[in-house]
Amino acid sequence: MSHIVVIGAGQAGASLVARLRKDGFEGDITLIGAEPHLPYQRPPLSKAYLLGEMELERLFLRPESFYTDNNVSLRLGQRVTGIDPQAKTVTVGDEVISYDELALTTGSDPRRLPAAIGGDLDGVHVVRDLAHVDDMGPYVAEGARALIVGGGYIGLEAAAVCAKRGVKVTLVEMADRILQRVAAPETSDYFRTLHSEYGADIREGVGLDRLVGDNGKVTGAVLTDGSQLDVDFVVVGVGIAPSTKLAEMAGLELDNGIKTDAHGRTSDPSIWAAGDCASFPHAGARIRLESVPNAIDQSEVVAQNMLGAAKDYVATPWFWSDQYDVKLQIAGLNTGYDRVVTRKGEGQTVSFWYYKGDRLIAVDAMNDPRAYMVGKRLIEAGKTADPVVVADPDADLKPLLKA
Numbered sequence: 001m002s003h004i005v006v007i008g009a010g011q012a013g014a015s016l017v018a019r020l021r022k023d024g025f026e027g028d029i030t031l032i033g034a035e036p037h038l039p040y041q042r043p044p045l046s047k048a049y050l051l052g053e054m055e056l057e058r059l060f061l062r063p064e065s066f067y068t069d070n071n072v073s074l075r076l077g078q079r080v081t082g083i084d085p086q087a088k089t090v091t092v093g094d095e096v097i098s099y100d101e102l103a104l105t106t107g108s109d110p111r112r113l114p115a116a117i118g119g120d121l122d123g124v125h126v127v128r129d130l131a132h133v134d135d136m137g138p139y140v141a142e143g144a145r146a147l148i149v150g151g152g153y154i155g156l157e158a159a160a161v162c163a164k165r166g167v168k169v170t171l172v173e174m175a176d177r178i179l180q181r182v183a184a185p186e187t188s189d190y191f192r193t194l195h196s197e198y199g200a201d202i203r204e205g206v207g208l209d210r211l212v213g214d215n216g217k218v219t220g221a222v223l224t225d226g227s228q229l230d231v232d233f234v235v236v237g238v239g240i241a242p243s244t245k246l247a248e249m250a251g252l253e254l255d256n257g258i259k260t261d262a263h264g265r266t267s268d269p270s271i272w273a274a275g276d277c278a279s280f281p282h283a284g285a286r287i288r289l290e291s292v293p294n295a296i297d298q299s300e301v302v303a304q305n306m307l308g309a310a311k312d313y314v315a316t317p318w319f320w321s322d323q324y325d326v327k328l329q330i331a332g333l334n335t336g337y338d339r340v341v342t343r344k345g346e347g348q349t350v351s352f353w354y355y356k357g358d359r360l361i362a363v364d365a366m367n368d369p370r371a372y373m374v375g376k377r378l379i380e381a382g383k384t385a386d387p388v389v390v391a392d393p394d395a396d397l398k399p400l401l402k403a
């Protein structure tokens with residue numbers, strides 16, 4: 001009987017093993033995870049869980065019984081330190097485990113601030129794992145002063161939670177606008193205004209020069225424009241790097257992540273990759289997506305291919321973020337857009353529709369699930385949307401789907 005080993009018990013790893021069993025795989029499955037917890041969802045870590053509005057148990061993707069009932073050998077709190085592709089083994093501590101097929105779902109590692117500028121002081125937090133957020137929780141208290149470094153999703157979601165909890169927030173983004181990696185200027189403008197309404201001080205085009213400490217604990221910061229701040233804690237949200245160390249040591253090809261073909265197979269025919277760590281062919285280029293929908297969809301396709309399906313993974317990217325009372329939903333990728341059409345609804349409701357020539361390529365919707373849903377379905381179907389209809393707040397969007 002064959003043995004499938006999966007390294008990384010996060011969103012992708014958990015989805016992959018579930019799909020293997022769902023599709024009838026009867027061999028042995030071992031899922032190995034470095035963290036001590038059952039596989040859990042990360043999105044609430046910078047939202048409801050950090051806010052103290054979500055119980056730990058609700059983070060877990062499936063109960064422990066799922067793994068025992070499905071005969072998945074779950075090895076938690078164990079880090080794989082090596083892969084030998086010739087011998088088809090992985091090393092965990094002193095143990096060597098054989099595999100027939102191996103999947104890498106190792107996720108990504110948060111970038112940290114260098115120790116030389118105070119990145120190792122107490123009170124400086126990254127936000128990736130449950131343990132990081134549990135460490136940070138007590139700092140998020142009314143009246144505390146937080147410096148948030150980075151205006152991506154992590155920084156802005158943390159800023160929203162902190163501001164809601166009465167923390168005095170200063171956020172620095174070294175690029176000229178927040179959310180520049182994932183959204184267009186219109187969406188950045190929207191969220192800058194939203195944060196300022198809640199009292200968060202958003203400073204763009206400004207980086208961190210260094211942190212200042214006293215007795216090993218952070219007490220202040222000097223910014224690249226020379227300004228100085230007193231701070232009680234720091235949240236570092238300056239992006240991630242895909243976890244490729246094991247793959248690299250095993251001699252697998254890398255390309256901004258673990259390089260796979262359209263089926264999710266790496267340069268070794270018995271090794272597969274999915275989730276944040278994998279870079280794959282997409283629309284004539286190669287991309288890596290850092291999102292829950294990608295981790296689930298890609299790992300499910302990889303599971304099917306490990307069982308012989310030979311199916312291409314065709315990503316239909318979508319993302320979401322919650323900040324204050326606003327839900328941002330993004331369908332598609334806006335790379336290369338040349339026109340934006342705005343659809344304004346009541347109050348905070350607005351959506352931005354991105355076109356490349358006549359083609360609709362992405363929609364950013366704020367508190368507008370209908371615009372998001374219609375946009376997503378149009379993009380998935382390769383259809384466009386008449387900009388005149390889109391821009392008219394009184395026009396019904398649904399007929400666009402039938403056009």
Ligand SMILES: Cc1cc2nc3c(=O)[nH]c(=O)nc-3n(C[C@H](O)[C@H](O)[C@H](O)COP(=O)(O)OP(=O)(O)OC[C@H]3O[C@@H](n4cnc5c(N)ncnc54)[C@H](O)[C@@H]3O)c2cc1C
Pocket residue numbers: 007008009010011012013032033034035041042043044045046078079080081105106107108127128129154243246274275276277289290291292293295318319320321322
């Ligand atoms: C705070 C936060 C909020 C987020 N919010 C959203 C959101 O709202 N929407 C969204 O779409 N995405 C969100 N994301 C991104 C999303 O969570 C990730 O894209 C997703 O978790 C990727 O899944 P993954 O399985 O590839 O990686 P992960 O979930 O990171 O799992 C990888 C696992 O592999 C383990 N591992 C790594 N190396 C080894 C090894 N050598 N041995 C054993 N185990 C190993 C790691 O410890 C980790 O547990 C958020 C991320 C964070 C951190």
Ligand SMILES: NC(=O)c1ccc[n+]([C@@H]2O[C@H](COP(=O)([O-])OP(=O)(O)OC[C@H]3O[C@@H](n4cnc5c(N)ncnc54)[C@H](O)[C@@H]3O)[C@@H](O)[C@H]2O)c1
Pocket residue numbers: 046149150151152153154155157172173174175178179180181182206207208236237238239240290291319320321322
């Ligand atoms: N809602 C969501 O989808 C969601 C929520 C949270 C996290 N995540 C994921 O978590 C991961 C990490 O998120 P993130 O926000 O850290 O990454 P990110 O890459 O989205 O944003 C990092 C930001 O930090 C800025 N930056 C980098 N170095 C800086 C410095 N020295 N000073 C000031 N600014 C600096 C960058 O310009 C960038 O805007 C990503 O994969 C992200 O997609 C997703």
